[in-house]
Amino acid sequence: MALPRTEQTSPGHAHLDEYGTLDLVGAFIDDQAAAALAVRAAAGELARAVDAAAGRLEQGGRIIYVGAGTSGRLGLLDSVELHPTFSWPPERALALLAGGPTAVHLAVEGAEDDRDRGAQDLAALGPGPSDVVVVLAASGATPFALGALEAARSAGALTIGIANNPDSPLAAGAEVGITLDTGPEVISGSTRLKAGTAQKIALNTFSSAVMVRLNKVYGNLMVDVRATNAKLVRRAIRLVGAATGAGEDRAREAFEACGGQVKTAIVALGLGLGPDQARERLAAVKGSVRAALKERA
Structure with a gap:
């Protein structure tokens, strides 16, 4: 079976450990630049996701982010930042991370492999047709994420799947599938690198554009900011x-x-x-x- 692109060895950096420090830093920076290109290539799917999500949220729905590891933490970060930036109610921006709150700062081994737990954790939030569930997984095949995706679809919520491998079950199974094809990493398999960067760019783009559509911005002014300091x-x-x-x-x-x-x-x-x-x-x-x-x- 062919390895997913995110797990393949980068052909350009076989001697990474022998690089001088400046070349080493340059290799990481140059590779990260590819993340933005991957998101740009998915602009059409992101636009579809924005329009679909804005329609649901206008009906009073919630944004629910789901993921494991880096993907889950990025989803959590996006959910937390919506309140101070756009006065989005915290109870309408939720995040599920495989392994629970402990996994924010400490890896919970094996949690991402529990498909049933993903479904149960999502179902416990009582999703409905006005909710938007954003599921992230670099591989596009994480069992926890796929379980949550199935539960969200069964509940009638809008599902948006963001993955970094083409033809992933996550993107295929979501109502709006977004593929950020970032390819092999400089450090093979370390998807906290450009795969994670691409997910962060995509989330920034998605949630910010949704908030513009929901009248949280006037011109390009952040007019719903919470002035808390x-x-x-x-x-x-x-x-x-x-x-x-x-x-x-x-x-x-x-x-x-x-x-x-x-x-x-x-x-x-x-x-x-x-x-x-x-x-x-x-x-x-x-x-x-x-x-x-x-x-x-």
């Missing part, structure tokens, strides 16, 4: 100013009057409304700042 408060005030042309003092005043909500402050300043009126205006257009401001034209 001094740095983010300063950033939020700059966003209000950038969107409205208001000076810093006026932007700060509106931001504070609107309870630290960037979107509300932009609409309030743009339309000359009070905070409550601005919130009502936003609610009427599903949180779209652009649509809310059309009244100004």
Whole structure:
């Protein structure tokens, strides 16, 4: 049986351990660049995933990430970052990692081989038709991931499978299959390298694009940011100013009057409304700042 491409030996680095340090570092950097090319080649499938996911999430669904090892940790990272970046409710961004929470910082050997556990862990979350389940596995054949995929499909959830090998059962079994064909690694089989990098790029692209579709961004401004520390408060005030042309003092005043909500402050300043009126205006257009401001034209 032919080895999957992610497990094959890289033909270009048979003497890696003999490289000088600069050449060694260069080999890793150059190989990582291929990760972005692999994601670019999958742009069409990623776009399909974004449109399908946005439709489900508009109905109140959750994003549920599933994976083992590096793939699982990358999914967990994406889930955690959605709340501070886009004010996405934490209870609507979940992550399942083979081996449970312990596997975040310590490998749990054998956990990825348990297909039944993958199905059980996913089913325990009570998935439904409005949910989006993103399953990641570099090999595309991890039993834990495939078990979760089957359970998600049985529950009617949208399934998105992200793998790094062509013709994988994960991509084939998902409603939207995404193949990031990164090929052999510089260190043979170490898919934490460019396979993992490609997954990270794909997740950044997917979740950020979904949030744009869900009106979490105005222009290219991060207008649903959670200002939970001094740095983010300063950033939020700059966003209000950038969107409205208001000076810093006026932007700060509106931001504070609107309870630290960037979107509300932009609409309030743009339309000359009070905070409550601005919130009502936003609610009427599903949180779209652009649509809310059309009244100004």
